[in-house]
Amino acid sequence: MAATIKDIAKLAGVSPGTVSRVLANKTAFFSQQTGEKVQAAAAKLGYQKNTAAAELVTRQSNVIAAIVNSTKTNFASPIIEGIQAEAHRRDLDVIILYAGDGDPEQQRRALTTVIERPVRSILLLSVDLAAENLPLLQRSRIPFCFLSISFDDVRVPYITSDDWQVGYQATRTLLAAGHRRIGFAGVDRDFHTGRQRLAGYRRALQEAGVSPQPEWIQFGNYSYTAGQAAMQAYGAQPDVTAIIGASDLATVGVLNQARSLGLQVPADLSLLAIDGTDICELVRPALSSVSQNFYDMGVAGVQQVSAGNAIPQKITPIKVVPRASIRRLVSE
Amino acid sequence: MAATIKDIAKLAGVSPGTVSRVLANKTAFFSQQTGEKVQAAAAKLGYQKNTAAAELVTRQSNVIAAIVNSTKTNFASPIIEGIQAEAHRRDLDVIILYAGDGDPEQQRRALTTVIERPVRSILLLSVDLAAENLPLLQRSRIPFCFLSISFDDVRVPYITSDDWQVGYQATRTLLAAGHRRIGFAGVDRDFHTGRQRLAGYRRALQEAGVSPQPEWIQFGNYSYTAGQAAMQAYGAQPDVTAIIGASDLATVGVLNQARSLGLQVPADLSLLAIDGTDICELVRPALSSVSQNFYDMGVAGVQQVSAGNAIPQKITPIKVVPRASIRRLVSE
DNA sequence: ACAATTTACACAAACGTTTGCTTTAGCGCT
């Protein structure tokens, strides 16, 4: 049906091989004249390359796959933008797959769809791969790199912020504003990320000479509802004067629940969000945040998998950006 | 390097053809015994199918591509979830491509990456394709369908809400709450969607006997900043008592700008958002909205392209969901 | 016991490229 390289060859009066070289712009192999003839024929026929065929013989493609878990936390877009920008710079195309939300079967599905075709490399955005699926990835021999997630047990390449620093800097920020009773809301206890952030938090507190009460830490899964639930647990007369939200969304959950409980932010309660996506600017008061550089994470990811060399882990810098959700406490 | 069907054949002592049929589970063609032998060999070799080869001969694949424009308006996720759900029900895989934000070159790039390989069909989420790129799509003979966007000039399949109704119902809702001086903020004037919504808005007003002032309508591109700018234009003593925001994000822009101007929502100004995504629940007051059913749009999209029959356009229902941003006016 | 049918498998072509190798033609040099 569709025009092939052979049709062009016939029309231009050359061999298919030559057409291939012209189309690939291997200028060393053909004269300008035939080049023009072939281009003209291709245009006339409305030729569309059959990439499946090309990939079959070259065992290569120029697409890089980004697998993202569809959790409601929304930092995926800046990462993807970073990936896209860097990929295009290298003349690579990007396809994105959703891997569900921790469902191993959906992960496997997304994984096999990319592994079965010769993608150049695989980027996994914040997906905590089920143990059973990791071998699939490794066996494929395709370069891969996790983004915005870290591990302590397995040796796999990942790029992320320094989670310990995130917790530490967040806490220091609040301490610097005069707070001492500081909560941490919606953070998980099961993964590296959560544990590290908590460790940084505890260390900062300890350095300041305050020993955190167990109920200051409200565990959760970074979601809006986790934030709500956490604030519900703190109650209308919270023991804490400031709360670190485990994610932007979680912090908004805290914020809204606080309001429901009759608390003013930041007058009665200070808030500091972790992530620093657009959401911080959407709500009022705008949320102060320790912000991750998701865009750079994306470009670093592409660089990592393209380099192929084994920089196994990389850290992208964080910065705290003050907005309007923290009240500076006068010394008591 | 990687194991092929021939390696399996050798190991299992059968022909490659048989292996292919076993792996494709064409049970009519092999005995249970050889089936098991082949499966065992495949497992032992860690066989991964080479989809490029398969697609080359079958000229078919089971992936459907979703192309989304990366505008900051965020309804893409529910649509994609809908697509994903319906696709998996049909045993199809979904890949997602970003097509930039109205940049024809990026659109072309995304388009060719999917056209060059045998995707089953193409769904375009809210991308207003540059005129020069449409032929690319049509020439490819791949079934496609636009989602969440409509056209008046070109005859292409699309699925969207009834934009006229969106404008009409939004306005009626505000009228029903006693408002008469109603603004429309951040809506575009160049595309079908904006024009239709405006037409519905004007009609509802007219039916209620009110003639809209030109400055009640503030044009824009549906973005947060468009909302801000619109509110800035309305000013601190707005002529209107209620405003329809062209999108959730635009409405939040209006909301925040209103607050900056010293206006209380809904006490001084009522707001109604169009779209009804999660964002409406994030801000305070929660935004009342006329909500589109994006999820259903996604499933309808894959049904449409799968059916292949030419239901050219389809409408998904809308509903108005009241939250907290509209004040009921007592009759004056 | 033999033809007819079915079952189970092998064989080989085909899909549309890419690319190493070969061939041809044209040219300058001695």
Next chain:
DNA sequence: AGCGCTAAAGCAAACGTTTGTGTAAATTGT
């Protein structure tokens, strides 16, 4: 004139599947 050299293009194999056709063995019916 004969040589080597280069530029240009053709030839054909290969990539890993799928699938229509051919065929031997097993099964059934008479």
